[in-house]
Amino acid sequence: MNFRLTFAFAVFAPFLSLTAATSLEQAQARLRSAIDEVLALADKAKDRATLVSRIGPVLEKHISFAAMTRRAVGPGWRTFTPDQQKKATGLFSQLVIRSYSNKFTVGEHPEISYKSAAAPASGRVDVTTTTTYQGNRYTVIYRMEEAEGWRTTDVVIEGVSMVANYRSQLDPVYKRGGADAVLNSLTQSVANPQ
Amino acid sequence: MKTPLALSRLLIGAACALLTQCSIPGKKSATVVPAAPTAAAAPAAAAPTTNPAAVPGDDLDALDDYAVIEISDPLERVNRGTFWVNDKMYLVLFRPLSKGYEKVLPKRLRKGIDNVFENARYPVRLVNCALQGKFRRAGLETEKFVLNTVGGLGGLLRVSEKFPSLQGIPEEDTGKTFATWGLGHGVYLVIPFLGPSSLRDGVGLIGDYALNPANWGVFWGGKHDWTMIPPSANTLRALPAQLSAYDEAKRDSIDPYIALRSAYVQYREEAVKK
Numbered sequence: 256m257n258f259r260l261t262f263a264f265a266v267f268a269p270f271l272s273l274t275a276a277t278s279l280e281q282a283q284a285r286l287r288s289a290i291d292e293v294l295a296l297a298d299k300a301k302d303r304a305t306l307v308s309r310i311g312p313v314l315e316k317h318i319s320f321a322a323m324t325r326r327a328v329g330p331g332w333r334t335f336t337p338d339q340q341k342k343a344t345g346l347f348s349q350l351v352i353r354s355y356s357n358k359f360t361v362g363e364h365p366e367i368s369y370k371s372a373a374a375p376a377s378g379r380v381d382v383t384t385t386t387t388y389q390g391n392r393y394t395v396i397y398r399m400e401e402a403e404g405w406r407t408t409d410v411v412i413e414g415v416s417m418v419a420n421y422r423s424q425l426d427p428v429y430k431r432g433g434a435d436a437v438l439n440s441l442t443q444s445v446a447n448p449q
Numbered sequence: 450m451k452t453p454l455a456l457s458r459l460l461i462g463a464a465c466a467l468l469t470q471c472s473i474p475g476k477k478s479a480t481v482v483p484a485a486p487t488a489a490a491a492p493a494a495a496a497p498t499t500n501p502a503a504v505p506g507d508d509l510d511a512l513d514d515y516a517v518i519e520i521s522d523p524l525e526r527v528n529r530g531t532f533w534v535n536d537k538m539y540l541v542l543f544r545p546l547s548k549g550y551e552k553v554l555p556k557r558l559r560k561g562i563d564n565v566f567e568n569a570r571y572p573v574r575l576v577n578c579a580l581q582g583k584f585r586r587a588g589l590e591t592e593k594f595v596l597n598t599v600g601g602l603g604g605l606l607r608v609s610e611k612f613p614s615l616q617g618i619p620e621e622d623t624g625k626t627f628a629t630w631g632l633g634h635g636v637y638l639v640i641p642f643l644g645p646s647s648l649r650d651g652v653g654l655i656g657d658y659a660l661n662p663a664n665w666g667v668f669w670g671g672k673h674d675w676t677m678i679p680p681s682a683n684t685l686r687a688l689p690a691q692l693s694a695y696d697e698a699k700r701d702s703i704d705p706y707i708a709l710r711s712a713y714v715q716y717r718e719e720a721v722k723k
Contacts, residue, residue, distance in 0.1 A: 351701075353701055354700065354701040357700060357701075385617070390560055390563075391690075392616075392617060413719060414715050414716050414718060414719020414720065414722075415711075415712045415715045415719075419518070419715060420708060420711045420712055421703070423707055423708075423711035424702060424703040424704045424707045424708055424711070425703060427704075428703065428704075440704075441703070443703075444702070444703050
């Protein structure tokens, strides 16, 4: 039995590591193309309003808002009805898109340097980049997952995870008032003028 | 009269210079380039219209990465009050100051001034590197300081950036040193003027303040008014970045107080690891 296991491992191990390497490359390549697409848009935009209107559809293509919302809400997500889940995802994606768009200043071009990629779990890749923007350098990690292609599920800037940050805000709301309270909070945040 | 005057100068100086090193998370206001991948861009899978429960391979309980990082906050009511007052003060006082500063001085000059003050902060980094036993990093910091001071016209230019080994050296501070020694955060604090902190990091700010040459005039400059110039200038030049970081953390939040608290704790956790 032990011999069989050892034999199987010896035969398949190189393929396993090959698969992992391919995942890393695929995820990183997807990230690069997404970032290039966004930067091209940002470079062309003449004002913030144009930038915001154009960036939304691109983000929807590249970010898994469904996974993001689920994790931002946390374990309470399971008690949401499918309609509530859909509504929460829609509202949360609006928040994230607005938040992303606001990070750009028209005329400023960030420099992205790809540092490393690691697979902390199967179907998941963390791509570490260094972003230089307005003279400052930031470590930004893109957490990506393979679900209908590689998509970003979280962005961690200088150690601050966007999803974890929202979860810390939504968790107490859920504990106080359940799914309805979460939906109300999200609706209010989206309605808040920025 | 002498003592109150000295005390008030010390307090004003402390407030000014501490604000400069204030621990609003993410000190720099990052630009995040949205990201990620996807092959054929499958519009049907685009988030808002997708049934969230349909995404495979997800187990909420296994996602420890997203567990809320806790910090004890027994003073939450007081902290929320201070947070509210700070927020109004940033709006009424500091933001106009910051905008005025940005309007009056050209960007390149502001960058140069930032470089000078960051370079002068060398003793904070050196002492804390040494206290944490990071002697190699202390050497790199010294190399960087000498290069920027001598070759960069007193620190105005950051010539060290041309050397890969001197790029991206993690910041050091006294709070980080305490953490390395095994001290936890203690309770969460929102300090008037300064914003998010903790008992540990708040005490650490005092060490940083004393080690920063920009503040040394307050201690040893006698009763001359010029001693207030370096700490005040240091505060003013740091305002745009600090306020930008604050706005960044607060914007699009559901509960701004918790958003800042969470960002602060995560940021410091990461800083301590470096």
